[in-house]
Amino acid sequence: YPAAERELQALAVCAGRQGAPEAGDLKPWDVSFWAEVLRCESFDLRGEARRPWFPLLRVLDGLFDLCGRLFGIRIEAADGEAPVWHGDVRFFRVFDVSSGKPIASFYLDPYSRPGSKRGGAWMDTCLDRHTDAAGRPVLPVAYLICNQSPPVGDIPSLMTFEEVETLFHEFGHGLQHMLTTVERPQAAGINHVEWDAVELPSQFMENWCYDRATLLGMARHWQTGEPLPEAEFAKLLAARTFMGGSATLRQVHFALVDLRLHSSWTPASGLSPEDLRRQIAATTTVLPPIPEDAFLCAFSHIFAGGYSAGYYSYKWAEVLSADAFSAFEEVGLEDETAVQSTGRRFRDTVLSLGGSRSPAEVFEAFRGRAPSPEALIRHSGLVAA
Template identity: 65%
Template structure:
């Protein structure tokens, strides 16, 4: 495997400049960053200017050498960005902020090269290009146009300044959320304050207290430290019997990064204003139009039509669910029943779920230890796609001792890909959420013989091991792991030879969630579940009755769950399509106006969740949060293909799995997502399966 041969560098070499192969994570230091980036940009500028002078409009003389420049930049910038996400520190942050302007400036220079743009326009006329090459060339032309290649003089200068400012705002936004999350904690010292909390949370909270200097803290006696990190925050809201403490924690969570030095409100306003200016410079009416120009959805109207279809299908169900929840709380003699607040919903929903389905999330945790869940996930990948996954720890340097490394082999035992898994929450240095990212992209061209194998980063923030036990996962954490692994499969099982369309590259953003959401469905599959759901101490399988309860509870409060996502997606589109920054209406006015049709419990005045909405203000989802639903239409319909042949029909499942691998997972961005979907499904997608899976439509 050519890509992983270089795992270390000579002591005199700056490791950030290696530029290929596995990153030597045991060697990176923040003080190496600035000199590395200066050297890198100097070298790449020389290469870029030389290529502009010498290139011819052919694949070999333009696309291939330009790919080399882009990948060289991408390797270093990718490693730096990855470390910012998983090993954030004041020193690294300072170094990153120092070099970010130069990196953005070079990337802009690259994307606005008229020589390359004109070269690709000529290359597009070449009828000997393969479909994958044609897609890459078309994307290069479109991306250059959307990056301002056609701008001149003052307009170009303004556009480039906006690019710089947006990059800086995104980094600031993300840092503020991380710092605000880290800054708040609840210290609990009495049994009354921890009433109702499950043992797993008490253990985690005692460990957090020990980490904060309370050396004698124990799960039984405390003190306990509750944080805004999801493995702590989520269970506390579900189980704490202290309504006043739930309110305090909820208020802190939804107001993160909304005041003082960490206030993201001005950053949001500035970001929306700059995005709008950028869209206008490129000839678009709104930033939403600019965003959708790169996506599968044909227009803002089409996105809003889907939002409305889902809203109208779920709204009445959500109203009914809330009424039932209030009635349930009243039956339990809750004084809050007539006036349930946001911090009451998770608590009473969990009590109602326990009563209706006799199902307790915490009681299921012992059946989902991470090692066993991985076994079940890997067996499913073997069953569906004929691949074998084995531990390869020690074959690659890692950034933290908890990080694992795995190899994927084909049916003949030949290596196909590798991936890192960083599973646990580390709130002091790791941003929240879960994601998949590229470490190395597949390539098999004249420049890469044999094929360069792909490597992925899979990052989660699940409950860490506590008190000598393995990580005992909630079922939602299991679903999250399957989700990120689905992204990883598209990156790792690609058969496209060109990096520009291999894996997730050149896949329209609103189709990229297809394989990830597809994989989540398998968490409920009997065969898959029983392979992974085994008690971490006894090895006993999950009782059948608990499996049936999981199935029955799958769509509990589904109306509210869908409405919540519709609210996020529509708010995102509204802010980028119609909102006028610094106008008469504020972002909070927009939130309240939309909430009238997309929520059954109006948001609190103090709710500033937009200030921590990293997906759209520090990630790639601006005017694209709807993508989760757009892709869920595809993923639910794709899973329905397996239901139609019979999930227990092993030969048919394997045949369908192979077809899914050969299309959705293998073709990457080499063909339009609709073509890829039709190649797998034999027809256009339908919303029927999504509504049925969500419990809103009878089969």
């Protein structure tokens, strides 16, 4: 809360520098505008300007190399070895390095196709790991779908940094599906994983986009081959925690509203659902809701989106993923041997066990203890490193 208050004051100062009449009395509808103004002032971040340093093929090479270092796998293109639904779609096979044996495959459909492909990015399952009726193993196959800009003439597909994060995120889901060792399809890979842990592998992979060696190893200008300038990398790191207090408080507000509506509100309580929400807002918002606020009417996540009493899982998954990544930080991101050992343990627990054991048990098998929020608080910029 204090961090969010300081951030709101910084927005007011920014508005004042611009001569805005609302500087002394910001309203909820002012926040996003002035936050973007201050963000651009502070970090000079222009997503389009960074595209030349993130050609898709080089990003894929960086992603596959990271997975090789962490998880002991090798990913090879296998275009033409499987049927595809469009000429842009690619097919890859995944091999275990120690045995040399294939263990999974995946499709990658990377480009936007307006009119014939819905927007967004997602991972889905094509085949689950199982044993067929003849006793033969069936290896898992995943779909990875993105909506990046396609190549144009001699210019390759160039990605924004946000698209790089998205690719790493969805690949995290894919890894949990593909590296499972569970033979029963009902609990293999992402199947039967409890709701508040499904984002652990995906958000965990996003952290590597901010790892210096990983990012600068793949961020190369598509024409000159020059690496992303150090100053640009520093801006990305600094911008990661921008408005971190406000972002955290926002999710805490949504999660508490959801939990208390489902756990303590009744028609006999003497409060309307909106009254309860405004009580919670007194300690979880730095700008109180205006009288006309009808947020609950639009909170579709908990009324129509499958997150009833579960919206907290967004923030809880961040706790898990940050704590998991901190295991690598603790052994030293520059210590290749220690990183590989920790990565194999992550593969053998989080990525391997799927829904065969409770997420709390799986996490403790990897981390050696229960989850801690300390790493997320640090990664969010709310305490000093």
